[in-house]
């Protein structure tokens with residue numbers, strides 16, 4: 001596993017970067033409907049900053065690499081998504097480092113998602129990326145196959161359309177946010193699907 005880590009980190013960075021690059025316009029369009037239209041470009045900027053650090057990241061132990069990716073996102077992504085995705089990855093890295101070998105990834109992910117919720121003062125059902133992250137955690141905790149986790153992420157993102165936004169810019173729209181998929185939930189589902197597909201290869 002130790003030798004596979006640099007390849008794993010580089011591969012994950014690249015699939016995430018490519019997925020966001022392919023979906024930048026789509027994510028911006030979702031954000032134009034209920035926000036300020038920049039979610040795709042925010043995410044792309046973050047992924048490009050992480051890719052630029054790819055070499056140095058790949059030489060780090062896995063937990064440190066994940067933590068550093070989170071920090072890079074916080075520093076390079078303007079807007080709400082940077083600090084939120086950044087917190088997610090920094091916390092995953094920190095928890096993995098603390099728990100070392102005996103890490104149960106689903107517990108690590110739960111701690112990190114809770115940190116994102118605290119950071120955004122958001123809860124499940126508020127129409128944010130948390131509405132994908134919590135179901136993904138639940139699927140992981142049940143040891144669902146990768147394909148099922150990805151499908152659950154996509155379905156969960158679709159379900160945010162029925163929700164009224166309680167946090168972030170979309171919350172200013174109140175009831176008018178209903179009927180639109182949340183951009184952060186959509187990027188989270190796209191990334192989850194890309195990661196699951198990569199890990200399944």
Ligand code: ADP
Nearest residue numbers: 039042079080081120122128129167168183184
């Ligand atoms: P901004 O809204 O600052 O332009 P982005 O467009 O990049 O930032 O990201 C918007 C996404 O961030 C939303 O679709 C939502 O999923 C997520 N988000 C915004 N505010 C919060 C919050 N307080 N808690 C959790 N998620 C949030």
Ligand code: MG
Nearest residue numbers: 035036038039
């Ligand atoms: Mg925006």
Ligand code: MG
Nearest residue numbers: 036038078079
């Ligand atoms: Mg913005």
